[in-house]
Amino acid sequence: MVTENGMTPRPSLRIERATPAAVAAEGLARRFGRRWVLRGIDLTVEAGQIVALTGRNGSGKTTLLRLVASVLRPTRGTVSVFGFDTRREGAEVRPLVGLLGHSAGLYDDLTAGENLVFAQRMAGRRADGALISAVLDRVGLAPFEFERVRGFSAGMRRRLGLARLLLRPPRLLLLDEPYASFDEDGIDVVNAFATEIRAQGGAVLLSTHDLSRAALVLDRRLHIVDGQIVESSELRGPTLAGGRA
Amino acid sequence: MNAELTRIGAIVWKDLTAERRTKANFNAVVFLAGLILLLFGFAIGTEQASMQPIAGGVIWLTVLFSGTLSFNRSYEQELENGALEMLLLYPGDRRSLFVGKLLANLLFVLLVEVVMLPTAALLYNLPIWTFLAPLSVVLLLGTIGFVTLGTFYAAMASRLRAREVMLPLLLFPMLVPLLVGAVQATGGILNGDIMGSTWWWVRFLFVFDVIFFVAALFAFEYVIED
């Protein structure tokens, strides 16, 4: 085909996205009072990826996860989840994400089972006893279904938080230090869950101190220092020798 | 709508179950209410003549001072483990959080009143049994307005450093019309005047409740976010 001025037009180089990225952040910054915790983050996490955030304590990993979850609003910049801006379209973002934070957000005076019943009903659904027993079993808390959370250890609480996410697996799974306070079984559950999400076309963003735990399932690693991403590397789990990054 | 009713029901169930298990809150508030009633006796005098005219005021100040304790506490269980964040993450209308908390607090305070009112009647020889039906209406209407505003302001106050001071500072001036109306109606009923000005104040309370329920419902989602 020839255009008016006789030139052959070049094919368009603009690539249309078939599906929006699971997470897309641009110039994302957040401060608390006078302290900047994140100072201009650009990142993209595609669907079908498991990405680890590494960095020291206080480098901004938790804040980044909470911003992606739409729990926090950005001070500057934007972040979107599957194409929905967290600030303006929070209502569309929330059904898509699942967050497991440091403290699992449980009620001490309810039992493990009751906490899960509450979670189901808060999602607008009927309580499903069979499903609850099943997820508790999967995280190894089946014997504690009728125990009050008040007596739980930190590890048990996080397992329960994980169980809550298993009730309704999200498309974007956000895990803050998921390997902390877990034993080998717990770690396997986390990795299995992450792998499932990835297989279903979702994505996982997790923060960790210790890459070796996640090494088997990771696709990418982002390293944060002082609120900025300084390194982004591709990893292929099985090719890693001994779990070193 | 169905989903929202489920969510509201879930919050009411959760708050009441947690409360039923610890009873710490309820016992403390009931005890404080009893104490305040006693203190009024010491402060004002226990003669029939001195107590009867101000019985309405004594009752309602007792409700206000003791009931206010429960509002911040209602949010503290959400703050201690980061549960509030989870609540905000569930899909659905955030106003259901308000309605749920309001209903749970309402039941709580009404229960406290169920204990407190006969105690007041006992201490000060008040004829509550004769007028139980109209008194219940006034108590219900007054408590609804009280709990609506208390639940609303505590959503903010509970997250501030000076929460014990901020909640009364924000809440009590707003409760003045409610206090006036409830005390007038209660006093009127106890003196045997059911119709007339008492009925007028009852309608006033109803209008107050409606106005502030709607306003608080509208404003709540701006307030509950982080």
Place this chain on the structure above:
Amino acid sequence: MNNEVISRVVPPPPRWLRPLGWIALLGFVAAQAIGFLISAPDRDMGNLQKIMYVHVPSAWVAMLGFFVVFVLSIAFLVTRREDHDRRAAATAEVSVLFTALTLVLGSIWGRPTWGIWWTWDPRLTSTAIMLLIYVGYLALRAFTEDEDRRARWSAAVGILGFLNVPIVYFSVKWWRTLHQVQTIDAAGAIDSAYALALLLNSIAFLLVFVWLVALRAHVARLERLRESWIEDEALVRTGSEAHV
């Protein structure tokens, strides 16, 4: 950051601010003078009645101010524009000042008139409640550090607070009609000279009010600007310099 000098432009106050200030000042003096001159001392109260020329306009202007806070609060929640919040806060501060003035003057008027410092007059009482409501508004702002939260929360409080203003007034009024109580009385309003003086003073007070609010809002704008410059600098610093 290296040592380059970055020039920052400090925005000047609005051009009409200074002229307004002068007009307001002159207007206030003139209106007060007129008040003293054109209406004779009251039969019963003598020159004390002249206090009404400050008390009543203060009350009126404060009430207007709280209405403005109400409107700006709604505007903020709808648009999320920071300047609405800033202006609402400035207006609330100045209105609280005028409310306090109203109360003090009302009390001063009451003392020689009735022999007591306070009467549960509906207007005075509801003004006192209004003062408490908005002192709560200001306290809330003082205790909330995050700007976004502070703006949202005070907007909510400003809206509900204003809704209560007429309700408080009527409830106290209906309560007090059951008892005989002295009221602060603008009975002299029948006198047309008095009414004229009141009108002139109200206009003058309105000008003073607007001037004060505009000044305060401008200062708030400068404060916010300074904050954002400091923010920007902190953003690019790293490591131990990162704290502001």
